[in-house]
């Protein structure tokens with residue numbers, strides 16, 4: 001497989017042993033490595049794309065991965081490009097990421113990351129071959145926003161007809177935005193990050209990868225130090241990426257009419273059953289877990305890895321309450337769950 005080293009700037013020489021398809025960029029300790037791939041080698045079957053609606057319906061949080069199956073670098077590249085093309089305020093481009101390739105990431109450092117992650121996330125981190133640390137960069141707001149916003153003028157995204165002038169941007173809007181305290185800006189930029197991550201997640205689904213977002217609540221102040229991010233960069237979420245070892249079905253969602261309101265809050269927007277049927281046809285709405293065999297699948301995987309097979313459940317009366325009319329899940333859950341519970 002031809003791989004051309006285009007630009008190598010590393011303290012240590014890194015040998016890429018397995019098949020590298022797709023331009024590869026790894027950010028770690030400010031080193032970077034770029035491989036120019038032969039994109040023609042990406043097999044057609046792997047770029048056969050899903051319908052968007054099917055990808056939305058097929059996305060799952062994956063919690064068991066095939067640790068032995070590496071993720072192609074070009075797939076990670078596509079996920080990152082999808083994140084880059086997400087919409088963001090003033091075109092600010094505040095979402096960044098560190099791609100952690102466990103084949104070459106220092107083991108001791110990865111153990112420190114695991115210690116920062118919530119304990120219930122350890123198994124995902126150990127099994128997934130790639131972990132993406134999603135970040136937001138406050139400099140994109142406080143230092144670069146005027147530029148990234150202004151580029152929308154010559155690119156003809158905004159014009160005077162939309163109420164924008166360069167004078168308004170620089171003399172009115174910009175000073176107001178710059179006056180926001182760090183917490184407010186951080187809260188705003190988490191929305192951009194959410195959009196970017198969601199794009200990347202859908203592309204991963206499209207490419208046959210599984211992902212799960214992972215909280216790092218165990219040592220929140222330690223986490224940026226372990227990653228080595230500067231003060232203006234806020235690590236927000238880890239994402240395990242790999243090939244799914246499990247094949248879960250869709251998870252329950254709250255009723256449509258409890259989430260969406262017509263004209264005023266509290267006036268339920270009724271769910272259109274014909275639309276719902278069409279979305280089933282397009283596979284955005286899919287059969288819900290637990291499908292037959294799901295529990296056996298989890299138990300089998302647990303046996304493979306020497307993990308506990310226990311299935312902790314809710315108390316029976318809490319499960320029953322989900323079926324009551326006042327429950328946000330009323331009419332949404334498969335029958336038979338009442339038999340479960342403790």
Ligand SMILES: Cc1cc2nc3c(=O)[nH]c(=O)nc-3n(C[C@H](O)[C@H](O)[C@H](O)COP(=O)(O)O)c2cc1C
Pocket residue numbers: 059060061062063118120121212213214215216237251
């Ligand atoms: C911001 C965010 C953080 C999450 N954090 C975790 C986490 O720390 N660990 C985990 O196992 N799942 C985590 N999840 C996954 C959710 O619990 C998941 O959405 C839920 O299981 C529904 O399943 P689905 O994503 O397959 O539809 C997170 C999801 C989001 C959007």
